[in-house]
Amino acid sequence: MVTKASLYTDIALRMNAVNQRFTASRRQIVEVLAAADRPLSIPEILQATPDVAQSSAYRNIAVLEKAGVVTRVMSSDDWARFELVEDLMGHHHHLMCAGCGVVQDIVVPDAIEHELDKTLATVAQRAGFELQHHRLDLIGMCASCQ
Numbered sequence: 001m002v003t004k005a006s007l008y009t010d011i012a013l014r015m016n017a018v019n020q021r022f023t024a025s026r027r028q029i030v031e032v033l034a035a036a037d038r039p040l041s042i043p044e045i046l047q048a049t050p051d052v053a054q055s056s057a058y059r060n061i062a063v064l065e066k067a068g069v070v071t072r073v074m075s076s077d078d079w080a081r082f083e084l085v086e087d088l089m090g091h092h093h094h095l096m097c098a099g100c101g102v103v104q105d106i107v108v109p110d111a112i113e114h115e116l117d118k119t120l121a122t123v124a125q126r127a128g129f130e131l132q133h134h135r136l137d138l139i140g141m142c143a144s145c146q
């Protein structure tokens, strides 16, 4: 797991690379995303960052996205949700509810990830494709939609 200090240093460098500053507001947004156990919608981010002006939140998220700090996760509903990119956050998957659209982060045990990579590499190889990594969403019904 990355420490907060090294995470912030890494993010500041990414912001510099696109000529943007890692402002206090952007830091607060990153902090909320880093602490969440799932991707958050903009209303959820706004609610968790009362000090960040609503008018600037959209722009801040767009800048963080452009700098390769934040990524957009699409689910079955129309909400865009945001989380830190995988190389900052760690490899994980998503449980997505086909009923309400809620998204939950899920970490797959290493042994299963290893088996998954082996299987997927075989499938890719058959198509003449060299596997580098994978993304996998699990679609189903959350506990409250069942």
Ligand SMILES: [Zn+2]
Pocket: 097, 098, 099, 100, 101, 102, 141, 142, 143, 144, 145
């Ligand atoms: Zn649901």
Ligand SMILES: [Zn+2]
Pocket: 038, 039, 083, 092, 093, 094, 104, 105
């Ligand atoms: Zn996630």
Ligand SMILES: [Zn+2]
Pocket: 091, 092, 093, 108, 113, 116, 134, 136
């Ligand atoms: Zn995986």
